Amino acid sequence: MNSKLFGTSGIRGTLHTLTVEKAFKIGVTIAKFFEKSPIVMCRDHRRESYPVYEAVKAGITSAGVDVLDLGELPTTAMLHYLRHANAHGGIAVTGSHTPPGITGVLIFGENTAELSTEKERLFEKLYSKLEMEKTWEDVERIGKVFSISLKDIVKAYVTDLSKIVNKSLLRDFEGAIGFDACSSTAGVVYSRILSNFGVKVITVDAHLDPTFSSRDPYPRPDNLTNIARITKKLGLSFSISIDGDGDRCIFTCENGLILYGDVSAILLAEHELENLKAHIETPTIVCPVNTSNIVKYLSQRYRCKIVYTKVGPPRIVEKMVELKPNVIFGFEETGKYIYPDNVLYGDPVLATLKMIEIIAEKRESLSQLVRKLPRLYQIKKSVKCPEKYKEKLLKRMRFKWSKKKNVNKIYTIDGLRVEFKDGAWILFRPSGTEPVFRCYVEARTPERAENLSREGIKDLKRALRRLKRVSSES
Incomplete structure (x- = not known):
């Protein structure tokens, strides 16, 4: 069995x-x-x-x-x-x-x-x-x-967060935020908790819909154009968009710019580094191998340690627990932000309150804060791939891409991440939850990112066709 x-x-x-x-x-x-x-x-x-x-x-x-x-x-x-x-x-x-x-x-x-x-x-x-x-x-x-x-559940949630957030900074925040609830169970709950902290919330798609007809339950820049439009039109300070069970959170700036999760995470992690309550010899941030190189901005500026893990919250948290008490923050580029003194899971409400703290403290808009970060260009694509081909397909990608020119470093923690000397990287990784094979790239220019992505997807599709042909002939 x-x-x-x-x-x-x-x-x-x-x-x-x-x-x-x-x-x-x-x-x-x-x-x-x-x-x-x-x-x-x-x-x-x-x-x-x-x-x-x-x-x-x-x-x-x-x-x-x-x-x-x-x-x-x-x-x-x-x-x-x-x-x-x-x-x-x-x-x-x-x-x-x-x-x-x-x-x-x-x-x-x-x-x-x-x-x-x-x-x-x-x-x-x-x-x-x-x-x-x-x-x-x-x-x-x-x-x-x-x-x-629900009253008792909300009370427990509010009690926990009250011990972590800076209520003074929250009171200084004068704006309103948007909340794209994705027709999920989080619509009523999260709005109520945020309101408990005095946050003005405009909620979109708060009704329950088991088919998620308003948008895909996986929040990504390509399916968040509606909340981006609303955010800009209503003059909101920023908006958050969650997934189907309310543990992922993608931020949209006041000007409609939708942020990848690792970009938001850099701002949240930087806030923790600047407000350490106790001396930590080696402040450590834990993130998966598919994270943007923008995270290196933190290690260079704050001399903190970046530890990579396999993809998935269980592996991130496992490493956070192992490295405690040096860990100050953990995150995943999908929009999961994990604080070691909170529940050990993605918490969109806490991340939202922390982002409000940042804006109130810096007295700058979210887009202004983002503009100060290094500019990198990401492309995230997937190829449909049956489970039975995933392992062989990964082996073929490793064989071909490990021999590429100008390679600086190779990670095989989870899938294959190839980093090049010009700062660009490509990640090939079979999904652990869906019948797809992911191909993520990042580069300093959009042209380099597009070319690298095109080459990676082309190689994936070609190798998959060959595997299917061999399988049908045997």
Whole structure:
């Protein structure tokens, strides 16, 4: 039996692969893994998530563990409540940023971090050995389910953030912000929390829509033109756009400029470096291998250390925990910003409040702050690729691109990142959540970026065609 469950983040699938039966078994495994009550649970509003959620919950309670049922809620909000409930684990059933039709099970420990690599393997081992032939007569105790009110959840969230943010700077902020809620469960929750801190919020697409008809649940510059237009038209200070379960956050400047996540992260990280509350011998920032070279601006200016990891929040947080207490910030270019003294997951509300602090402190607009950073040009593309070809395709890219001229450095932490002597780089990486192969490039000029991207995509498509041809002939 193949016991491989976890991808880049959590256990993903459609209802054909993440079946109700499988979800029930995952629930039983969760109960056996944590052993103690209670477990906190939430889900997004996708149609696919409902049956999986109920099956996981049934599996947990059938094994005698109690559940605190938070219902439809952003994953990050669940984690804040996990801390206050002193729960032993947290479960989010969500498709996150993936297209409709996909859902998943994210598993968090009592420290609010997703399972480490070692714990994922232990969980998979327990899952594969689990015997499901028990009858109801063999069950010693059925766990109870307790429903938690939104009022209590919001209170826990606000209490946590109140210990971290600078309320004086927040009071100095006189503008208003836009909030593109992506028709998700975060619409009402995040608006309410931001309002608790005195922030004026204009919310767009706050209604729940399991099909995400307003835009793709993965916030990217190419699908955020509507909020960019609204931000500029209404004279907002900036806007944020989240993903399907509210853990990613992309910023749009007051002039309509949409920022990649790693550009926003540089401003947020710089704010932490300038406001260290205690002496840290080697301030460290953790980010994945697909991060922009703009991060090197921080290491050069503040003499901080940059540590690269595999892509995915679990691997970033795993490294943050390992390097504690030197770590001051972690992030992913998709718009996940992680603070070590907060829940160990992407928190759009905290990132938004921190960005407000920056604008209030610097007395400059977001676009003015961005203009001070080094200008680099990124292109992010993907090629559809069935799972069975991903490993061989990566090997072919490694073989060809490692022999290129003027190569400065090669990273094989996750996929293949080739850095050139002129500062440009290209990353080939199979997605861990979707049937696609990603090709990211960055350069100091748009022409260099375009040429590098065109060459990379061309090589990917050519190699994939050859693999398919060989497969069909065998």
